[in-house]
Amino acid sequence: MSIETTPVDLASMADERAAGFGLEAPFYTSPEIYEQDLDLIFGQHWIFAVAEAEIPDPGDYVTVDLGPHSVIVVRDDDENVRAFRNVCRHRGSRLLESGCGSIGNIVCPYHQWTYRVDGSLIFAESQADTFEYDKFGLKPVNVRAVGGLVFLCLADEPPADFDEVSQLIEPYLKPYDLASAKIAHQTDIVEEGNWKLVMENNRECHHCDASHPELLTAYFPISRYEAEDVPPRQQQIFERYLEAQAELEKAREAIGFPNGDICQLEGKATGFQISHLPLDGAGASFGPDGQQLCAKLMGSIEDPRFGDLSLHMQPNSWFHFLGDHAVVFSVIPLAVDRTLVRTTWLVNPDAVEGVDYSVESLTSVWRATNDQDRVLVEGTQRGVTDPGYVPGPYSEVEGEVDAFVTWYVQRIQANA
Template sequence: MSHMSTLKLTAETESLINNRAVGYSLEAPFYASQEIFDLDVEAIFAKHWLFSTTEAEIAEPGDFVTVDIGPHSVIILRDDDEEVRAFRNVCRHRGSRLLDSPCGSVGNLVCPYHQWTYRTDGSLIHAESQPPSFERDRFGLKPVHVRTVGGLVFICLGEEPPEDFDEVAGNIEPYLTPYDLRHAKVAHQVDLVEEGNWKLVMENNRECHHCDSAHPELITAYFPLFGYTADDVTPRLRPVFERYQAAAEDLGAACAASQFPRDTWYEPDTRITGFRVSHLPLDGEGSSFGPDGKPVCAKLMGSITQARFGDLSMHMQPNSWFHLLSDHAIVFRVLPVSPDKSIVRTTWLVHSDAVEGVDYDVDSLTSVWRTTNDQDRVLVAGTQCGVANPGYEPGPYSLVEDDVEAFANWYIGRLHKYVTS
């Protein structure tokens, strides 16, 4: 059945979707049009699996977070049996929003309007002044599809979520399990409003072509070689590449010793739930994002035993990326607000027994990525201004921007599938 009855598209928008130039950035309306933004919410964010929160943020029964995506609002919580559940944030009486807070803890869910009351499993237990014929079990909260993978929580707003998620979860969980994110502790969390379309945020993340010039703090730990091969490394980067090769050998030995998986998964645009997993060595000491690759937390994550364990990097389409290190993990989530505004949430996780002020210092733990996020915020805002300029036209991606091209391919492919099915 066609989806067009939900959102009518102009012939111009359909033409843009059907005629996207492969290897080039997207046309300006993809970044600035309200019509395409509304399509993005409906066809991408309301149909695909979205990274939404971590189990560490809902550690105890009754703990919840709320997630707002366009007109949708979702409650994600841990129920009294310690299962993770998700519900529409809408009372079944007259539609009041149940929870306004971004996070918190509840015994039951009580509507602030007329006090309809629901258990944490979504069942209705109190509705005042109803007739004897009232069937309480018909008016539980509307569930939302939810899955946990290695301590990460994903939701899907669609009635029929993509079926390939089981396979993707099976592929990535072995990489996540040793870090034990389920039992980690939230050390810090920041929401950053970016003055740019959500796709510009994701495209900026999907390449490090700009890292050498824009992120001096980040590349004290990272090798600025993303997208390069041994054959096309420039003379300027040759010493860096040789240092990288030595660090990669050390990381391979560390993984072999701990039986950590070494396969690289690269399926960002060849399946519905696009993803990428790679394990990268770090420069200097090779441990973390401290100066010269030094650790930033004294306690190692989960069952990790070697501090020099590089960076497990994971990308998930359409809205998230992750960095897992021996001593902490950082998870990133992007949600659209308007055609030219997005919210990036960054969450730093440490071992549950790590003590602030003893094992880690929040400023040191978060310094590199707080700085990097702010630098990226400026770059994204500048690009948003540029794509809105009448002088903008799509430009060609470079040889080291394969992941940006893959993101654009995935995005256009999903839009095309949606509007033609």
């Protein structure tokens, strides 16, 4: 005898979420909610996929898997960024199995249907004379390159506010010339936790002083605090931060860099936040005491003491842009309790490994931080799975976590 189960009413559960509190356990543990996340969040919104630097030349490609969807991101012969479904139009074979590479044409391994990198079909064996090649090109996926960062949207009608967001972000990214940068290193780690826990963990530094000693050699743990919120034990750090912030403002003014942070993390389909924060110590990079890690600076940046331009994009990415390099992060759900975190380090295209930088030094802080975050996320996943879990209230310094969860709830309500 089969046992009937009651379908999850995700919209009703979202409506019942208490403002200022975390989510109920099923949001992190239910396979059914996970599948709806893939559909309603990752299937309906702009998702960060790759840095343009990962596909520098015509024919270079990266494949991106989002649940059951596989997408080819490729640079065509005119050097435009394209995206297509990784599915042959003949009998559905997966076209490209590798995560990245370079090709002249896209050739199906099954029956050798062949496509140009602009998606057009150019060879299909043993078809009738009436066969119309132009009707069987690869299915395109919405793709946008913004300041050297490539975003995808699987929906037929993607959120229209992305144009507005792009216009706001691009002036901040332009001086770094990310599209011309080169990849210094890339790592993938799998965290045994729900994708939302990964994002929530990233959206606050309340845990940083206890969990991220390497990061704190250069990164202020109280950058989001108001003066009245600073714990007494961190008062001296906060005063040092205010001095560094004043120096950063002078550096911005000297080169005409955009001034002012933008926070639109909730209330719209494409939520984001961009802020420019000083670094501690030397103020140049994530080296010991804020020391510079790459001798050649990014793009048109002239002063290595240019702090950390931080960009958060809902629902799956965050970025750190420094005077001497950039670090970009993407989060891809693999299962209800497994999440891929990909980290990519970018440097000036003329920087020479072993001369201008070392991969070990460049990546040391964030490799350690990623591993520490992995432990925190996995512990939280075990906790929310426990029958004793009850959502608690966010602290006064966890506003960005609350904003992420609020955005998620709003998007569920809008799309369910």
